[in-house]
Amino acid sequence: MIINKSSPVPQYFQLQTWLMEQIEQGILKHGVQIPTEKELGELTGLARATIRQAVGNLVNKGYLIRKRRLGTFVQDRQNETEKRTIIGILIPDIRSGYAPELARGTEDEAAKHQHSLILCNTDDLYMKAEHHADRLIKAAVSGVILIPTSHSYEKNRLIIEMFTKKDIPVVLADRTIPEIEIDHVTTNNFDGAYELTSYLIQRGHRKIAIILSERISTEKERLKGYRAALGDHDIPSDSSIVISDAGPFDQEHYQELIRGLLGHRGDFTAVFAGHDRIALIVYSIAHEMGLTIPDDFSLVGYDDLPYVSIKLTTMHQPIYEMGQESLKLIMSRIQGDGVASREIVLKAHLVERSSVRNNEMNL
């Protein structure tokens, strides 16, 4: 190693750069002693003060550590990675649906890995999501769990790119985005809806109404499962009792749709609500109209939300586990897994309560 005395770059800086390269290229590894100041003096022909300046700067930056009488040693710069122990979660609203359960599963798993969780509510708005993404990047999160919004796939992609540009791994939870290679965790929505629909059919229901929003990937799958089950049982689909474009969840809008549906009750004997919150609205509207469940019609939901006080037969989704698995994927990416994007599909299972009437004898 030669110091260029005529270079405009300071000699201490030349030495400092040289040492840093050695460390970063792994030539000088953690714990290894670098030459003593005297030796460096002989090597470079520089005065000890100059050498001290170079080494001192690297000590300040955390690359080296000096030990009196023993020498100067290479330090593992674990500080940086140690500081970055935060994961972000972008969720539409922590108050709604399964969000608390998901957040809890994620946080518990994060805690196991000594990580913290930053909670961001997007309200399905691009502006808010962007704003949060910006701050998450500034906070140097080491990974992000995203529940894609139902509004625009394009916008979701933009958000994802904000992170991937900075090499921050992203995992999608529950919902997916088409045509994008990214780790994601879902449940078997098709199979679940198939099972749930078959359950209704087995209990003698042939006129099964359904209400959900096709625009959301999970509900789209459920609609497919519903149709497949009907088809396999040779039941023709009746489009008048299929509301598949209900749009993103909006209390009032759904109330209206459901009032409309319950208006011509002769057309169905059971209602498949796209998820439990829809089922709750169906229940309350039915109550309003003086109808009782399952006597006047049967009702099933999807999710198995906690703290639901009605006896709703529904598909239990392993939301807590979804949070856990999402975080595990993030952790494996953080630890440098370079494998292709992975998909984890968890299994939902039917929870039988008492919102479905057995109509078999009526057949």
Next chain:
Amino acid sequence: MIINKSSPVPQYFQLQTWLMEQIEQGILKHGVQIPTEKELGELTGLARATIRQAVGNLVNKGYLIRKRRLGTFVQDRQNETEKRTIIGILIPDIRSGYAPELARGTEDEAAKHQHSLILCNTDDLYMKAEHHADRLIKAAVSGVILIPTSHSYEKNRLIIEMFTKKDIPVVLADRTIPEIEIDHVTTNNFDGAYELTSYLIQRGHRKIAIILSERISTEKERLKGYRAALGDHDIPSDSSIVISDAGPFDQEHYQELIRGLLGHRGDFTAVFAGHDRIALIVYSIAHEMGLTIPDDFSLVGYDDLPYVSIKLTTMHQPIYEMGQESLKLIMSRIQGDGVASREIVLKAHLVERSSVRNNEMNL
């Protein structure tokens, strides 16, 4: 300023300390030029290299900034505060009760102030709380919102001290801790319970059962309000229908207690549930036993939890606002408000639904 040449503490360190004190005591303010190296040399009698070492260290630490030809200036250490834009929230369980609403209010307000929110679930366990506190401190949060656990005031204090030792402001939300000077936000639990009890009395109820846990500060206040209302209406308290030591919320335990209470139904015409989750259990146990509300007995709750599908008359607590106000208190502390500890009391209001029967004619 005199350097003690015979002191065992290095002279550069003496100078460095002196300069730092000047800055931290505000004698040398942001932007002010400190004496030039030459002047410091004359002042202290030290060699320039020694002075450079002292000043250099402070430059490294970010206290000073050197400008060639111009001199050395005091730097506002805003980097740190700029990076620290994270608030922690310690909550028993994000899934339960009003936690999501509180988290949402907090997060929205934090976003307004360009801050992020780290969510920590403690499960009311000291071990978990300590663990989270540790990591929040390492993550350099600039403030913490704590929902005290019901288990032990001592333990809560320990957690608070972990933060205050590091000058991290703490705000208590909802529940309070006695004998501790700290910012907190609550609702008027006494007045609310008084109003709610009076409401029942006005509707002809004189035998009002209550179930809650006195160990939780909020519920203790509610019990007092309940008793005050009874007293003011000259209704003697019947201890056989007062369950005030139900302990921290535990689904199964409460189910048992409520089954016991509903066993001797002649003793009361209304039940005051300490909070909505208790009310939901009362409702479902009543349902199990074939009782209907409000026909067989009346029921009121406290909280006004969202997504409750029964028509429960209850006190609406401004939980979202509580989250907002808590965060505002934190922000004012961050901005250096040194005032004495503050208490914000928000107002709850009665939400009349249909779980209370008007018994007035029966009197």
Next chain:
DNA sequence: TGAATATTTTTGTATAGACAAATAGACATT
């Protein structure tokens, strides 16, 4: 053998002096 002591090495602290580089501000030039 084991404890006390001395030696040696390496970083830590400190001095004195020199020239380089940047630049605000004064001054000169176009």
Next chain:
DNA sequence: AATGTCTATTTGTCTATACAAAAATATTCA
């Protein structure tokens, strides 16, 4: 008025030297 040049000042870089302090190692002594 705009631009270029000079100057003084301050920090930036660098050398050479000296003694201090810590600590591993060798040596001495009881």
